[in-house]
Amino acid sequence: MADLLALSARFIDEGIYEGPGSVNRVSGELSEVAPGIAVVESFSHVVACATEAGLVLFDTSLEAFGPRVRDSLRSWSNDPIHALVYTHGHVDHVGGAGTFLAEARDRGAPRPRVLGHANVSHRFERYEATEGYNATINLRQFGGGGRPALQIGAEDGAATPGPAAAPRRLRFGPREWVRPDTTFQERLDVRAGELEIQLRHARGETDDHLWAWLPKHRAVCAGDFVIWVFPNAGNPQKVQRYPAEWARALRAMSAREPELLLPAHGLPIAGRERIGRVLDEMATVLEHLVGETLVRMNAGASLDTVLQEVRVPAELLERPYLRPVYDEPEFVIRNVWRLYGGWYDGNPAHLKPAPASVLARELAALAGGADVLWKRALERSEAGDLRVACQLVELAVQADPDDRDAHQARVDVYTRRRQEELSLMAKGIFGAAAQTSKEKLEGGGDGAG
Numbered sequence: 001m002a003d004l005l006a007l008s009a010r011f012i013d014e015g016i017y018e019g020p021g022s023v024n025r026v027s028g029e030l031s032e033v034a035p036g037i038a039v040v041e042s043f044s045h046v047v048a049c050a051t052e053a054g055l056v057l058f059d060t061s062l063e064a065f066g067p068r069v070r071d072s073l074r075s076w077s078n079d080p081i082h083a084l085v086y087t088h089g090h091v092d093h094v095g096g097a098g099t100f101l102a103e104a105r106d107r108g109a110p111r112p113r114v115l116g117h118a119n120v121s122h123r124f125e126r127y128e129a130t131e132g133y134n135a136t137i138n139l140r141q142f143g144g145g146g147r148p149a150l151q152i153g154a155e156d157g158a159a160t161p162g163p164a165a166a167p168r169r170l171r172f173g174p175r176e177w178v179r180p181d182t183t184f185q186e187r188l189d190v191r192a193g194e195l196e197i198q199l200r201h202a203r204g205e206t207d208d209h210l211w212a213w214l215p216k217h218r219a220v221c222a223g224d225f226v227i228w229v230f231p232n233a234g235n236p237q238k239v240q241r242y243p244a245e246w247a248r249a250l251r252a253m254s255a256r257e258p259e260l261l262l263p264a265h266g267l268p269i270a271g272r273e274r275i276g277r278v279l280d281e282m283a284t285v286l287e288h289l290v291g292e293t294l295v296r297m298n299a300g301a302s303l304d305t306v307l308q309e310v311r312v313p314a315e316l317l318e319r320p321y322l323r324p325v326y327d328e329p330e331f332v333i334r335n336v337w338r339l340y341g342g343w344y345d346g347n348p349a350h351l352k353p354a355p356a357s358v359l360a361r362e363l364a365a366l367a368g369g370a371d372v373l374w375k376r377a378l379e380r381s382e383a384g385d386l387r388v389a390c391q392l393v394e395l396a397v398q399a400d401p402d403d404r405d406a407h408q409a410r411v412d413v414y415t416r417r418r419q420e421e422l423s424l425m426a427k428g429i430f431g432a433a434a435q436t437s438k439e440k441l442e443g444g445g446d447g448a449g
Contacts (some may be wrong), residue, residue, distance in 0.1 A: 004039065008267035012274055017320040023266050028065070030072040033268050034260055040072045044092040046071055047221055047262045049214065052193030054082030057100065057112075058212065059093040059264055060222045063174040066099030082192050085199070086116035087264055088209040088353040089123035089225025097178035107424040115190070116180035117201050119208035124177040135172035137237045140432040141425060180344055184417050196207040204246030205232050211253060219260035221255045226278070228266025230317070230324040231286055234331025235425060241335045243286040253301060266321065278321055285312050285322060289329055293336040302346030303337050328423040360398035374409035381387070386417045390430075398403040407437040 010016060011023060032038045036050040042065045047058040055077060061069050081100050085095055097114065125148055127134060182188075188199040193339035200212040205224045212221040223390045224232065225246065233243040253261075254276050261269040261278070269275050273373060292310045301309075314320055315349045337345070353359070364370045377393035380386075396406040421427050441443045 002027075002029065002031050002043075004268050005033055005270040007123040008269045009271065009274065011267070012269065012278065015318070015320065016416065017318075017323065020229070020325050023320060026265075028068045028072055030076050031221055032076065033262070033270075034053055034219070037217060037219065037260070037262070038073070038076050039262065039268055040069045042069050044090075044264050045262075046073070046096075047264075048076070049192070049195060049217075050077055050197040051082060051197075054080040054112075054192070056083045056085065056195065056197065057081060058085045058194045058262070059087055059223070059324055060084055060096035060100060062092045063095035063098065066096030069096060070099050078108065079116070080104065081112040083113040083115060083190075083208075083236040084178075085197070085212065085221075087211070087221065088206045089116065090126075090224070091173050093119075094178065095174040095221070095432040096126040098174060098176055101178060104141075105163060114178060114180045115182045115188070115199065117184040117208040117210050118185055119180045119206075120183070122209055123206070124179060127173055127177070131172045134413060138172065140429040141237055154359070155314060156345055170240065173345075178408065194427055198253070200249075201339060202245055202249035202252070203242035205241055207240075207242070209249075211249060213253075213256055213258075217260055218258055220256065220257075220258045220445060221260060221262045223264045225249055225253070226261065226266065226282065227262035227324040227326070228321045228392065230322050230423075232327045234327045234329070234333070234335045235339065235431070236334065239424070240339060241332075242339070243332055243336060244290045247283040247286040247290070250279045250286075254279040254283075275322070281316055281319060281322065285316050286332070289387070291331050292335050292402055293333050294340065297337070297341055303334070303341075304345065304347065306337065318380065323422075326420050326424045331423075331425065357398045357401075363395055364399035370403055374403075374406045376415055378409050381413045381416055386413070386420060389413045389421045405440060407440045410421050411435065411441070413429070 008023075011018075017023075024065065026043050030040045035182060038045040038048045040048070040061075042061040044059050044061050046061055047068050049056040049058075055073070057073075060066060077205075081104060084097055084100060100112055110211045123311070155385050182190075184199065184201070186201050190197050192197070194216070196215055198215070199210050201210050202212070203209060209223060209225065211223055213219075214221070231239040231243070231246060233246055235241065257272050258275050259270065259272055259276045269278060270407065286448055289312065293306055296309065301403045307330060308331075309396045310333055317324055364373055367373055373392050374396035375387045377396065380392065381389035390413055393406070393410045396403065397410050400406055411434045412439075418427050418430040
């Protein structure tokens with residue numbers, strides 16, 4: 001049994017960072033972090049509280065991880081599962097619920113209660129309506145150009161290839177979405193035996209998120225409000241995030257002066273002052289991004305200007321719990337713009353633009369051919385100007401989708417770009433772009449990325 005609290009204290013107090021795998025562990029192992037509280041480190045952790053009424057579990061991990069989580073729990077306690085609490089409806093938090101309902105049936109025990117915010121069921125309905133889309137973007141986010149080593153934030157689910165029949169169909173989510181039977185809007189106080197549980201709704205990564213205060217233990221179950229990486233408030237391929245409200249939730253947690261912080265990803269943290277520092281700095285970076293973006297929006301700046309000017313203080317991004325290895329500040333700025341200003345970016349040419357391929361052909365003609373564009377892209381890539389290189393090579397492929405040299409240049413540019421990026425989200429998208437051109441060269445794709 002690992003001493004997770006000692007490990008987190010060492011990283012925080014000494015400012016040590018040993019890579020994403022050191023703070024986001026997916027071992028499947030259970031560690032007791034306080035009398036009556038255990039954490040199973042999984043693809044979203046499961047926090048278990050022992051009560052006179054049975055075990056209360058916060059989150060259930062992915063469907064595929066459910067059996068291992070169950071077995072780890074049973075090495076600690078054989079008590080029945082009294083309740084499952086969803087911190088939010090992402091599939092790495094709810095997918096394993098079926099395992100615990102099946103265990104209760106097999107044991108002849110009562111069905112565990114399932115608690116969550118009222119919007120969880122609405123989320124499941126959206127997932128059912130967009131199964132193929134979510135499966136596709138998750139393959140891109142987590143598998144583009146090879147699966148990254150960072151094992152957190154499966155967030156909206158894992159995608160698995162469907163049958164070999166055409167058209168190719170991807171499955172998203174668990175075999176069954178287990179919906180909450182007890183829901184609330186803003187706050188819900190419940191008891192499980194002697195344990196009082198105060199559930200509080202706050203929008204952050206999702207609109208159906210909650211955090212829990214356990215007065216007996218002076219503990220906060222934080223869900224994905226704390227994930228030991230830069231807050232996932234920008235994700236370019238997912239629905240709206242709420243960074244200002246996320247920051248307010250962190251401030252509300254800190255105001256309780258918790259002695260134990262239990263995140264759904266990353267290490268649990270002990271100590272009032274240590275927890276206060278972590279929550280404060282996480283809130284601060286979000287407040288900074290929101291505030292600085294709104295100042296410029298109110299002054300009439302374009303999105304491009306905001307993206308060039310707003311930065312997070314570099315020293316905060318060096319914290320072991322704020323590294324931008326999953327999401328990153330630039331993406332959060334775009335989400336702030338979308339939340340407060342819509343999708344128009346301030347460039348009137350982007351309001352009703354020509355098709356990308358038409359513009360690309362015009363620019364290629366002006367330049368002297370698509371080959372001029374992709375050759376220049378390679379030059380800029382060699383010079384380290386990868387942002388421009390990607391734009392140029394993309395124009396080349398759009399102008400002449402059958403140009404094999406353009407696609408080879410696209411592979412080279414995006415492969416290099418992926419290697420240079422820190423965040424999993426950027427790595428996934430750039431890797432997927434390189435992969436589509438590889439498939440085009442191999443005769444297995446249309447080159448669209």
